[in-house]
Each structure stands twice: as C-alpha cells, then as structure tokens.
Amino acid sequence: MKNILIFASGSGTNAENIILHFNKTKTAKVVAVFSNNPNAKVLERAKNLNVEHFVFSKEELSSEIVLNKVNEFQPDLIVLAGFLWKFPQNIIEAYPNKIINIHPALLPKYGGKGMYGMHVHKAILENKEPETGITIHYVNEHYDEGEFIAQEKVSITDCLSAEEIAAKVHELEQEYFPQVIEKLLKISKV
Template sequence: MKNIVVFASGSGSNAENIINYFAKSATARVVAVFCNAKNAGVLERAERLNVPSELFSKEDFLTPLVLEKLKNYQPDLVVLAGFLAKIPADIIAAFPNKIINIHPALLPKYGGKGMYGMHVHRAVAENRDPETGISVHFVNEHYDEGNIIAQHKVALHPEDQAEEIAAKIHRLEQEFFPIVVEEVLQKQ
C-alpha cells in the first residue's frame, strides 16, 4: 500500500475527491492532510473522512518541523491540491520527483507567483483564450516550472467570465486529478 499526503490551503474539494478516490483503492491511500490555514475547509473535510491532519504556520514551514512531520507519514507521493505556499527546498530535496501540483491553466501560460484560483481565471477571460485547462506537474524550486505530467483541456466561449471558467476547471480537476495521481504512483 502506497502512502499519499495531501497539502491544501482552502476548502479542500480536490483533497476530498482524492481521499474518496483512494478509499476504494487496494494500492494507495491518503494518510494525512497538511494545511497552513487554520480556518481552511479542508481540515473539516479531513476530520469527517477520518484522515489525520497536520496544521502548521508559515513560520513552521520554514523550519525542519514540517519536513519531520511529513517523514513520519512515509509518503510515496505528496500531492498539492490547492496549496498556495511555495514548498521549501529541504522538502523538495527529501522527496525528489515525489511532489506534484495541480495548476488551473495550461502551463506555461498563467503560471508563477500569484497566479492561482480566480487570478488565473480572470487572466484567461481577459485574454479571451479559446481554451484552458489543468496542468499536473512535478514541483521544483520555482512556481509552476516543474516538468508537466499531464494536461487536460476545455473549450471556452468568448463570453465566458472568470466564474464560468472556474466551474469548467473544477469539473476537469474532479474528473482527472485523482487519475493522474494514480498514474504517477503506478510509474514509481
């Protein structure tokens, strides 16, 4: 059985989807949720789904504390599911090619610091892109620059606003993110 640790900062819909997907798996399971926001909905979801959670501060993240807690769960894969903080170099070094992230655009478009959630969707809408999508990529020392594992696209209408784009992206995330996580685990 392979161990997955999910990092999330927000409501946790992607985290819950991954937890539920692997609850039926004979090959992997989510063993913990790590969160850096004390009021994040993901903490309630994790508790309801009987998955241990680890809450940490921004200051803790910059010390060896989070890395030590993470090592205790012996993760085969660390999955960032709406996690907004940059991963420290010591964690990346401890888990080379074992940390993946989902980004709500077709990288390299709309990546980088500050490009998350509605910021991305507004930029896509303003540029009237004919399509957008999700990118799952390995995490390195730079925002959204790790090797791309998978991308899934959706067509846009010229009148689509950021909210409609967000809904389309959410459907892609829910459908494909757990499958990509499983594929990465199978290749290990």
C-alpha cells in the same frame, strides 16, 4: 499500500475527491492532510473522512518541523491540491520527483507567483482565450515550472465570466487529478 500526503490551503474539494477515490479503489491511502490555514474547510473534510490533519505556520514550514512531520507519514507521493505557499526547498530535496501540484491553467501560460484560483481565470477571460485546462506537474524550487506530467484542455468559448471558466476547470480537476495520481503511483519514479 502506497501513502499519499496532501497539502492544501482552502476548501479542499480536490483533496476530498482524492481521498474518496483512494478509499474506493484501495490502490493507495491518503495518510494525512497538511494545511497552512487553521480555518481551511479542507481540515473539516479530512476530519469527516477520518484522515489525520496537521496545521503549521510559515515559520514551521521553512524550518525542519514540517519536514519531520512529513517524514513520520512516509509518503510515496506528496500532492499539492490548492496549496498557496511556495513549497520549501528542504522538502523538495528530501522527496525528489515525489511532489506534484495541479495548476488551473495550461502552463507555461498563466503560471508563476500570484497566479492561482480566480486570478488565473480572470486573466484567461480578459485575454479572450478559446481554451484553458489543468496542468499537473512536478514541484521544483520555482512556482509552476516543474516537469509536466499531464495536461487536459477544455473549450471556454461559451464562458462569459471567470466563475464559468472556474467551473469547467474544476470538472477537469475532479476527473483527472485522482487518475493521474494513481498512474504516477504505478510507475517507477514514485
């Protein structure tokens, strides 16, 4: 069975959805959730689903500590599900084409440093975009610039607030993120 390791910083709804998906399908297993935030709800979700979790500091992430801990779990795929820090080069180099991220917009638009969560949705609303979506991509040394794996779109012409946009994007994340992960685990790159 293939091993998935999740990095998350916040509430963890995507992480929980991925864990539940693979608990049901048994095609892979989420072996651990790593977080930079000791108060993140994702840690509670992981605990409730009997998934190991690990909390680390910025210093530990940029040292060998987190890489060594990652290696202990032997992940076939590392999934960033709402992880807000720049991912360290040493882990990227150790796991080439095995680290993916989900972004709440149609990259290359609305990507880069500082473009996450409601910041993205507010910018999309202010620019009166007719549609938005999600982008699942490989992680490289630059924010949101890795090779695209999948994009899904949704019309937002009826949305009057960033929160309404966020709700539509969240539906896409919940539906497609586990499916894309499952497909990736079946192809030769992973």
